[in-house]
Amino acid sequence: MKIAFTGAHCVGKTTLAEKLQTTLPDYLFIPEPYVELEEEGHIFSETPGAEDFSVQLEYAIERICIDEPDVIFDRSPLDLLAYLYVTGGAKASQNFYMKVREAMTEIDLLVFVPVEKPDLIDCPQSEFPELRQQVNELLHEWISDFDLETVDVRGTLAEREEQIIRKILELE
Numbered sequence: 001m002k003i004a005f006t007g008a009h010c011v012g013k014t015t016l017a018e019k020l021q022t023t024l025p026d027y028l029f030i031p032e033p034y035v036e037l038e039e040e041g042h043i044f045s046e047t048p049g050a051e052d053f054s055v056q057l058e059y060a061i062e063r064i065c066i067d068e069p070d071v072i073f074d075r076s077p078l079d080l081l082a083y084l085y086v087t088g089g090a091k092a093s094q095n096f097y098m099k100v101r102e103a104m105t106e107i108d109l110l111v112f113v114p115v116e117k118p119d120l121i122d123c124p125q126s127e128f129p130e131l132r133q134q135v136n137e138l139l140h141e142w143i144s145d146f147d148l149e150t151v152d153v154r155g156t157l158a159e160r161e162e163q164i165i166r167k168i169l170e171l172e
Contacts, residue, residue, distance in 0.1 A: 001168065002106055003027070004064070004076035006143070007113035008135040009128075010121050016113060016153070016160050017074045023161065028068050032075035033059040048128070050088025056080050057096055061103045076110065077103045078146065082138040086131060101146065109171065110150045111164055112143055 003020070005013040014032070021029040030036075033056040038044065044052045057080040064077060077100045085093040104110075115136040143150055151167040153160040 001069070001108040001171070002064075002071045002073070003109045003111060003164075003168075004073040004078075004104075004107045005111045005113060006076040006079045006139060008079070008082075008115060008132040008139070010132055011113045011115055011136075012121055012157070012160070013113045014074050016111070016157060016164075017072050019157060019161050020164060021072050023165065024070070024072070027070045027072045028066075030063055030066070030071060030073045033057075033063065033080070035074075036063075048083070048087065048131075050084055050092045053080055053084040053087055054092070054096075057084055057100070061096075061099050064103045064106050073107075076107065078110070078142065079135065079139060082135045082142065083131070085138060086134045104146050104148060107148055109164075109167060110143070110146070110148045112139065112150055112152045113160070114140065114152065114154070116154055 005017050007013050017029065021027055034044065037056065037059055042055065057077055060075065060077040060080050064073065081093055081096055081100045084096065115133065149167070149171060151163055153163045155163075
């Protein structure tokens, strides 16, 4: 099963994805594109912009088609499309929409980690809280357009993981 996490930054996606991977040790864990690209030597802007998100999105689309049966993706192309839309506008993201739509068909389960109210994870000013909120709102709007099995997780780390495991068992 290919499981992809989606959500804005500072919502606990990586922590949850890593926790799930310890519960499902046979699954291959794919870090978010930003991390992999940075490890390969790519230098991103200090203030993220459309160009940064375009590079990450192209990379995510390539990675999502990996020929492995059981994979956990720390970030999906959908959230990167939302970041591109917020930072570059509709025109910048329009060129990627069909590629993202096609890539997302590879996903068996989309795990949406929203910003909760009250917010469980503080997003300091240096982490672009407005960008975070805008991406969160877009993802709320867009997820249903992709007709994917989705689980919207909330609560503590343990509660979130339990919600995902329950959904996986339901799908098997």
